[in-house]
Amino acid sequence: MRSAPSYRRFRRILVGLALCVCGCSTGHLTESADPGPQRTGQKRAVSMSITLTSRDFSPGAAIPKECTGEGTDRSPQLAWANLPEGTRQLALICDDPDAPTAEPWVHWVIYGLDPTLHELPAGLPKDAVLEKPIRAKQGKNSWPSGQTIGYRGPLPPPGHGVHHYHFTLYALDQPLELAPGADKQQLLKAMQGHILATGELIGTYERKK
Numbered sequence: 001m002r003s004a005p006s007y008r009r010f011r012r013i014l015v016g017l018a019l020c021v022c023g024c025s026t027g028h029l030t031e032s033a034d035p036g037p038q039r040t041g042q043k044r045a046v047s048m049s050i051t052l053t054s055r056d057f058s059p060g061a062a063i064p065k066e067c068t069g070e071g072t073d074r075s076p077q078l079a080w081a082n083l084p085e086g087t088r089q090l091a092l093i094c095d096d097p098d099a100p101t102a103e104p105w106v107h108w109v110i111y112g113l114d115p116t117l118h119e120l121p122a123g124l125p126k127d128a129v130l131e132k133p134i135r136a137k138q139g140k141n142s143w144p145s146g147q148t149i150g151y152r153g154p155l156p157p158p159g160h161g162v163h164h165y166h167f168t169l170y171a172l173d174q175p176l177e178l179a180p181g182a183d184k185q186q187l188l189k190a191m192q193g194h195i196l197a198t199g200e201l202i203g204t205y206e207r208k209k
Contacts, residue, residue, distance in 0.1 A: 046195050046196070046198060047196075047198075049082050049197045049199070050083060050169055050198060051080060051081045052167060052199035052200060052201040054076050054077055054201060055077045056077055056122065057076065059201055059202060060202060060203075060204065062203065063076065063153070063165060063203040063204065064076075067154075068153040068154040068155060069153050070155065073151065074122060075123060075124045075150075075151035076203075077120065077121060078092070078120045078167060078201070079118060079120075081118070083197070084196045084197045086173055087172065087196060087197075088115060088173055088174050089111075089113060089172045089174070089175045090111075090114070090170065091110065091111035091112070091176070092109075092110050092113070092120070092167065092168065092169050093108065093109055093166075093167075093170075093184055093187065094108035094151070094165060094166065094167045094168070095107060096154070096163050096165050097164065097166065098164055099163065100160065106141050106183070107141055107154070107165065108138075108151040108152070109139030109141065109183065110124075110136050110150075110151075111137055111138075111139065111176060111187055112135070112137040112176065112178070113134070114135065117134060121133050124150070124151065126147055126151065128150075128181045129180050137178070137181075137182075138150045138180065139180070139182040139183055139184070140182070140183040140184075153205075156207050157207065158207045158208065160206075162206045163205055164203075165205065166200060166201075167202070168198055168199070168200050169198060169199045170195050170197075170198050171195070171198070172195060173196050174194055176190045176194075
């Protein structure tokens with residue numbers, strides 16, 4: 001026969017174990033059901049699902065001289081496929097991270113593109129608002145003077161080696177409320193949280209000494 005103190009001590013142990021088991025089980029169920037701050041606050045996953053191509057140059061190949069500052073600065077033809085479902089608008093940025101500047105040198109900012117489009121025709125006008133051959137808005141490039149709106153092609157410093165020009169297309173889940181003439185940072189800020197997918201095409205160019 002157990003003594004009273006021993007029995008009470010044994011009972012306290014059993015109760016403690018039961019509470020521990022219940023607490024652990026409840027905690028596990030709560031953690032699984034609760035989305036938590038990481039789940040509710042996480043950013044939209046952006047895929048690189050868009051295929052971006054050009055008739056003017058192949059991926060990783062040289063951009064033709066006609067599309068550069070040493071030529072006529074004609075904007076290249078670009079085409080795309082595999083836009084995600086729910087795309088409401090498109091935008092494109094072209095920049096050069098190899099430029100000897102603090103930030104990549106911006107060659108082209110174009111946005112407000114209709115999601116039914118499948119390409120940008122070659123040689124687009126260099127106006128802030130386009131009506132033909134497509135409807136779009138164009139923003140500022142990095143040149144401080146001259147043609148500061150629309151496409152300006154590669155013109156790296158002579159002898160600086162091969163530069164890589166990143167053409168990046170963005171599929172957006174809503175139209176942008178952005179006036180013509182925006183710069184790259186203003187466009188990126190406006191697109192934040194609305195990018196469904198992107199596609200990238202890289203061309204190269206080098207100016208000899």
